[in-house]
Amino acid sequence: MQTSEMPPNGPRYKRIAVIGAGPSGYSATRALSQEGVFNCIRVFERRDSVGGTWLYDSKSDIFQPPNSDHNSKKNRDSKIPANLHNNPQLTDPEPEDPTVYNPTYNTLDTNAGASTMAFTHTPIPWANSLQSIKKYGRGNSSRPWKSVLAYIEDLFIPYLHLVTFRTTVEKIEKVGIEWVLTLRQERPMYRQHGDAKEGRRDYWWQERFDAVVAATGHFSVANVPNIEGLEETAKVFPGKFEHSKAWRAADKYIDKTVVVVGGAVSAADLVDDLHALVKKPLYLSQRTPNPFLAKAWYLPGVERKPDIKRFSPENSGTIHFTDGTELQGFDHVIFATGYKLSYPYMPFEAVTPQNRMNGFYQHIFRIGDPSLTVVGQVKVAVSFRVYEYQAVTVARYFAGRSRELPSIEQQNEWEANRILYKGPTEAFHEIKPDFAEYYGWMTDFHGDPAKGTDTYKLPVWEDCWIDSDIEILLAKDRYWGSIGAVVPPPIEEAKIRPKA
Numbered sequence: 001m002q003t004s005e006m007p008p009n010g011p012r013y014k015r016i017a018v019i020g021a022g023p024s025g026y027s028a029t030r031a032l033s034q035e036g037v038f039n040c041i042r043v044f045e046r047r048d049s050v051g052g053t054w055l056y057d058s059k060s061d062i063f064q065p066p067n068s069d070h071n072s073k074k075n076r077d078s079k080i081p082a083n084l085h086n087n088p089q090l091t092d093p094e095p096e097d098p099t100v101y102n103p104t105y106n107t108l109d110t111n112a113g114a115s116t117m118a119f120t121h122t123p124i125p126w127a128n129s130l131q132s133i134k135k136y137g138r139g140n141s142s143r144p145w146k147s148v149l150a151y152i153e154d155l156f157i158p159y160l161h162l163v164t165f166r167t168t169v170e171k172i173e174k175v176g177i178e179w180v181l182t183l184r185q186e187r188p189m190y191r192q193h194g195d196a197k198e199g200r201r202d203y204w205w206q207e208r209f210d211a212v213v214a215a216t217g218h219f220s221v222a223n224v225p226n227i228e229g230l231e232e233t234a235k236v237f238p239g240k241f242e243h244s245k246a247w248r249a250a251d252k253y254i255d256k257t258v259v260v261v262g263g264a265v266s267a268a269d270l271v272d273d274l275h276a277l278v279k280k281p282l283y284l285s286q287r288t289p290n291p292f293l294a295k296a297w298y299l300p301g302v303e304r305k306p307d308i309k310r311f312s313p314e315n316s317g318t319i320h321f322t323d324g325t326e327l328q329g330f331d332h333v334i335f336a337t338g339y340k341l342s343y344p345y346m347p348f349e350a351v352t353p354q355n356r357m358n359g360f361y362q363h364i365f366r367i368g369d370p371s372l373t374v375v376g377q378v379k380v381a382v383s384f385r386v387y388e389y390q391a392v393t394v395a396r397y398f399a400g401r402s403r404e405l406p407s408i409e410q411q412n413e414w415e416a417n418r419i420l421y422k423g424p425t426e427a428f429h430e431i432k433p434d435f436a437e438y439y440g441w442m443t444d445f446h447g448d449p450a451k452g453t454d455t456y457k458l459p460v461w462e463d464c465w466i467d468s469d470i471e472i473l474l475a476k477d478r479y480w481g482s483i484g485a486v487v488p489p490p491i492e493e494a495k496i497r498p499k500a
Helices: 023-035 073-079 130-136 145-162 230-236 265-274 291-297 385-398 408-422 435-446 464-469 471-482 491-496
Strands: 015-019 040-044 089-091 167-175 178-188 200-209 211-214 241-243 258-261 282-285 302-305 308-312 318-321 326-328 332-335 372-374
Touching: 015 023, 015 167, 015 200, 023 040, 023 145, 023 211, 023 385, 040 145, 040 167, 040 200, 073 167, 130 471, 178 211, 211 385, 230 241, 230 308, 258 265, 265 282, 265 291, 265 471, 291 471, 385 435, 464 471
Parallel strands: 015 040, 015 211, 211 372, 241 332, 258 282, 258 332, 282 302
Antiparallel strands: 089 200, 167 178, 178 200, 308 318, 318 326
């Protein structure tokens, strides 16, 4: 890594690979391009178009018990052809990965206000879905997913020539001072006989770069809690279990016995969609519900339950709750329990068992080797805007126009202190409540734009951005209250309140 106090003359790295063409990949591609100093910028995208998690898949994930691992490094390395260096190869196609489908569904609206969800340079065009108008009124700040996807697609147009589609980055490895990327692309072959699938092959090759930006891994692998008996019961009744990532529509849950597991925004949205449709009551199992969403938990027809202790296949499936109660013969359990971070192409175990990305200073720079960076791996940070700030930070560092990173010892100290502050789980990446400090560190570190470039000065953090970011959540709260949600007072308050 660079150790001088002043940036080097010229870019630190000249050939840059970006992995992913979603919102964070777009941010990185744009910021790198605007610096105007790199010899090569290549973007590798697994799908056949840009948009990342905002692309819609009619198919959905097959439920995977918590111990399933379709992306282990052992599985990865065993399928890579030997001797790829200077010897690209065709192989039979890889089997379909059951975890690749996106969580986007047809009626999805954003949960963040549009004005600050947008990048600072371009607003998201106005559009409201019919359902959002019915719930939150005309001119509300939500946006339907199709509008968000179109926004990303339009912004990517000037950079599409940099993107290689239908290409999976299977592995990245540091060889000397270069990053070697092992790539696999789905290719139809000219010599096809009969079924078109028989003519499809996977094309494998390698490319070398000076630096890598990882802009993937946020919403791809469903996080399912490891509950006793779940794997056994799911084998007997595979159609009874799913993750919220697989949600597409409410139709199949009508008049069914349904249990939602979770306490954050996805669980609240499911309760909103299901409470009036399912066989009463809708069961809601929670360990630590988000109090900001409390009205969703108390909608009419919702019965709150504690954590699930275990599952068993008896009586068409039985749920045993921690309070000793049971539910027999349920039809569906939907786990709205978040996502596992996933970077299977990394040359080391990038994600800890507690679901934290390990060894990245300020959630961006690999400690000890800042030629490997991550954009987008933060939570409660005002997305997409935070991706833009992270991307500019990376681009200016790569270009040799930022401040220097602190010493490795200081970076390790930052990580250790943050674990003490936020804990060793995915909460480590939660920026709230330190928005001003984090955005301020990035703008101070990457500095002003260089003269003669297309770059620009990012605005200083404003506290009012939070008001915009939570605008839709506040609108949901008002809507849930209007349809009958009544949140009981806290226990202590109820004890001292006089009887009527």
